[in-house]
Amino acid sequence: MFIKKEINDQICIITIDRQDALNAMNPDILRELDQTIKGCISDQSIGVIIITGAGEKAFIAGADIKVMQNLDSKGALEFGKLGQEVTMTIEDSPKPVLAAVNGFALGGGCEISIACHVRFASENAMFAQPEVKLGLIPGWGGTQRLPRIVGKGNATELIIGGHMIDAHEALRIGLANKVFPQDQLLDETIKFAKLILGNGPDCVAESLRCINDSAGHSLIEGLNLEVEAFSELFGTDETNEGLNAFVEKRKPDFRN
Numbered sequence: 001m002f003i004k005k006e007i008n009d010q011i012c013i014i015t016i017d018r019q020d021a022l023n024a025m026n027p028d029i030l031r032e033l034d035q036t037i038k039g040c041i042s043d044q045s046i047g048v049i050i051i052t053g054a055g056e057k058a059f060i061a062g063a064d065i066k067v068m069q070n071l072d073s074k075g076a077l078e079f080g081k082l083g084q085e086v087t088m089t090i091e092d093s094p095k096p097v098l099a100a101v102n103g104f105a106l107g108g109g110c111e112i113s114i115a116c117h118v119r120f121a122s123e124n125a126m127f128a129q130p131e132v133k134l135g136l137i138p139g140w141g142g143t144q145r146l147p148r149i150v151g152k153g154n155a156t157e158l159i160i161g162g163h164m165i166d167a168h169e170a171l172r173i174g175l176a177n178k179v180f181p182q183d184q185l186l187d188e189t190i191k192f193a194k195l196i197l198g199n200g201p202d203c204v205a206e207s208l209r210c211i212n213d214s215a216g217h218s219l220i221e222g223l224n225l226e227v228e229a230f231s232e233l234f235g236t237d238e239t240n241e242g243l244n245a246f247v248e249k250r251k252p253d254f255r256n
């Protein structure tokens, strides 16, 4: 068991704990992470998921290089697809998945962080797609998601340079949403999770779906998807509660 799960006040903190390898991901840990996230998605008592790494040094130092050393092309295809499946589980989650990046987020670790909906980083966090230094290219979504988050130019620089950037550079290019001292990272991430929990869960899920869909559609198609989702909310308990609460000058109660 390399994944720890702690649930408090509708927030599930998933910690990847393989500190002797800086939380590098092998196939077993990938499967465990996938199952854990799917479990959180189907658990009604959970509203927000946070992913972080154990220790103060690494979020995830990437795919397990010692595993990859022994892969042939067929094995690499399976390993790549498994990692991509996990990133899709994260990205498609109707419940927000926040990355608390507490150290190295390298290769597959950076790719798992960019599948998350929001990234908060500690001051000591370091991001990189260093695959080209290993004779590889990113395999868990880096070439596809990174340009969508930081733009094609910044993503190209990171992917073909393979160099690390610190948390402040990650903030500057939009890879990190916010940066905090390490001892405040988890508390600040939980604070944001609590903010989300005050909002309508279906509205949050629909917002995530529309934002995700924006990547694969033209502006007109995306606007159609958005207005359909917008209109379908009308008449639901959640939307009635939100609109009525505003007019009645009270706080909405979406989750009870």
Ligand code: CAA
Binding pocket: 020, 021, 022, 024, 025, 061, 062, 063, 064, 065, 066, 083, 104, 106, 107, 108, 109, 111, 130, 131, 134, 136, 137, 138, 139, 140, 142
């Ligand atoms: N896979 C396997 N083991 C890893 C690892 C990884 N990605 N990263 C670190 N480790 C292991 C090290 O081998 C070492 O184990 P041993 O003590 O048994 O030798 C242990 O973690 C501690 O690491 P270091 O001694 O190297 O620690 P350091 O502080 O000197 O350096 C580091 C830290 C700069 C992160 C360095 O460990 C490093 O460069 N790691 C590799 C990072 C990397 O290249 N990641 C990308 C992998 S490719 C990928 O992810 C492909 C993809 O797109 C899916």
